[in-house]
Amino acid sequence: KQEVTQIPAALSVPEGENLVLNCSFTDSAIYNLQWFRQDPGKGLTSLLLIQSSQREQTSGRLNASLDKSSGRSTLYIAASQPGDSATYLCAAQYIFGTGTRLKVLA
Amino acid sequence: DVKVTQSSRYLVKRTGEKVFLECVQDMDHENMFWYRQDPGLGLRLIYFSYDVKMKEKGDIPEGYSVSREKKERFSLILESASTNQTSMYLCASSTPDGGDTEAFFGQGTRLTVV
Numbered sequence: 001k002q003e004v005t006q007i008p009a010a011l012s013v014p015e016g017e018n019l020v021l022n023c024s025f026t027d028s029a030i031y032n033l034q035w036f037r038q039d040p041g042k043g044l045t046s047l048l049l050i051q052s053s054q055r056e057q058t059s060g061r062l063n064a065s066l067d068k069s070s071g072r073s074t075l076y077i078a079a080s081q082p083g084d085s086a087t088y089l090c091a092a093q094y095i096f097g098t099g100t101r102l103k104v105l106a
Numbered sequence: 107d108v109k110v111t112q113s114s115r116y117l118v119k120r121t122g123e124k125v126f127l128e129c130v131q132d133m134d135h136e137n138m139f140w141y142r143q144d145p146g147l148g149l150r151l152i153y154f155s156y157d158v159k160m161k162e163k164g165d166i167p168e169g170y171s172v173s174r175e176k177k178e179r180f181s182l183i184l185e186s187a188s189t190n191q192t193s194m195y196l197c198a199s200s201t202p203d204g205g206d207t208e209a210f211f212g213q214g215t216r217l218t219v220v
Contacts, residue, residue: 001165031207032207034208034209036211041214041216042213042214043196043211043212043213043214044196044198044211045211046208046209046210046211049207049208051207089148089149091149091209094139094151094154094200094209095151096141096148096149096150097148098146098147098148099148
């Protein structure tokens with residue numbers, strides 16, 4: 001059974017820092033891995049989708065990588081801003097981790 | 107703009123009631139999903155459907171059933187609501203595995219069972 005873990009559970013950083021969020025999964029037989037953002041009380045917004053044949057995807061200040069063999073994905077956020085404050089979730093083949101709650105301080 | 111729409115944003119129901127949560131997508135997606143989200147437990151998959159009238163149990167199907175009579179609509183049914191089913195319910199849709207399988211979510215339904 002697929003299990004997804006996200007570390008750290010919470011993170012607080014000053015504005016402008018580059019940061020890395022981690023996601024690990026136990027079953028490497030996945031078609032894709034997806035990163036989402038969730039604001040309090042809201043639904044999930046898709047950030048990046050990495051197909052199993054890909055190593056990384058980029059969108060603006062966000063870069064996500066995937067290493068299936070080691071069961072790991074990272075989300076890199078460059079030059080963080082207060083508007084990035086949210087919970088970030090990864091999903092391996094539709095199974096979710098519990099998220100990283102990010103707070104970017106102005 | 108892709109859209110997954112859940113019928114209610116907030117819902118309050120009494121213990122023992124039969125509850126229907128509706129989800130509609132306009133992207134012609136084959137896959138549809140129902141999750142519940144609870145503090146500290148994250149999103150847990152209740153049921154998913156990969157085609158009309160097809161369904162598969164997720165990790166926590168007990169106390170729930172689903173219906174998919176049309177491709178665009180996926181309903182979650184609480185046969186007899188209980189207080190431990192108070193939660194945020196999220197619906198999602200995607201294309202089948204092997205393609206561009208980006209999943210899109212609705213805005214969520216916060217259900218309170220009293």
